Amino acid sequence: MKLITGIKVSTASPAITHLLFADDSLFFCRTTKEQCEVVLQILKKYERALGQQINFQKSSVQFGHTVDHGLREELKGVLGITNIGGMGSYLGIPESLGGAKTQIFSYVQDRLQSRASGWPARLLSIGGKEVMIKSVATAVPTFVMSCFWLPKTVTRKLTSAISKYW
Template structure:
């Protein structure tokens, strides 16, 4: 095929081709990129409103593409959050400043007393859930066909799938299963895929299937 150089050691679209080894070391470039970006901002010249705009429009956008493909380790997201928090509280840009309020409080909605900053862990999970939802809603895309042929040929992407040596990208999307299930609504439609007696469709403390009684079975046979 004319390939003369062994791949896997460079990056593609800003993401390393090889993800083997420590994920904290692999994704440390995201932290370096954000810190270099934040270090160049003149913190002493910006008002609180200006800092808020910079954080929401630039700082949290730096790792967005990586987080939409892979789940970042908590060590990396913690350092990213620390860099953003230091920029918010610093008055000169050279020090971390005095943190008067926990960052989690600032991530609350403005109606709840916060400033609406993004929690990077939750944002990462939401982006991965969006990719998982895309597998369900656009099954004919090349992205969905490749993953279907590799991981869920005869099942659904939301099923508990056991696969041999899955990629880190697939494991990252599987992590978002619980978030997708929280907002998932199943439409009956033609009913061909509905299993009346085994699907948990009756609302209770936890959804449960419609267990058939002996009387109902005898009536159905008669």
Template structure:
């Protein structure tokens, strides 16, 4: 059965005002769902009426297609402003009790809270570990340039296409790349001729 059988009722509910969806910024459109190969994300306002509307649409689709929700693999996430009473009420309506177990999804952090430097530290660590494996190799300047352009500059691009990284993180990324470029061999620091 086509996913259009799931999407059409969600769009209708959104058009009728029964669900709101999520908005990333004031100027962006509201998103009620994201469907991937084997995962689906649904968004609505944290209230009983909208939660019931979304789960009813999903269950109706499941009955028609035979593709039921696996509640043991499903999780639910709330914004920080939602009271515990509302959360419990929605969890009872939806039938999902696992809250916010998604740390990362498609390689990106799902919930950003606390220090942004700590949240996005994985980008620098990934770049640094990749650079550290190369420094042990004997590379010409051309080889270093190819690795920098094809690997280290491309690595943070995926994250940066979704999130605005802090200047401090970008500085650390540039520093790791510069150390790789200017060091004559592994475990040594070269002179950075360009500050």
């Protein structure tokens, strides 16, 4: 019914108003009282239709960096959601991608280095090292790389970590 504006990932793309996962739902709207009330109505209809209740204590809301603090508090009150999101991770990827991409995706490098440092390099043959690299090291960044372009700095560091292990 186009009651929610949604977000666009590019000027030529259609607006995205929601993303539905197995047991999670993400809604995107403008920071207005009217649009937040529409989201709340959608959630209430969901509760009535399926007989499930939304747990607002486990729910969180995230705002753009330009949204006034007073408006944030007002909209949190409208929705009945007190938790602010964006500081954690969702499906292993940081919720908020603002700032330097090299710093944001450095956790991939850290994860790979922690795994590689735990492997007994001296005890494995060349074939054993190859299997560890192909099965474990290449799997670490795969999901993130399927969603985002990693900066060259990060990919160089990943390659360097694997080379050092080899």
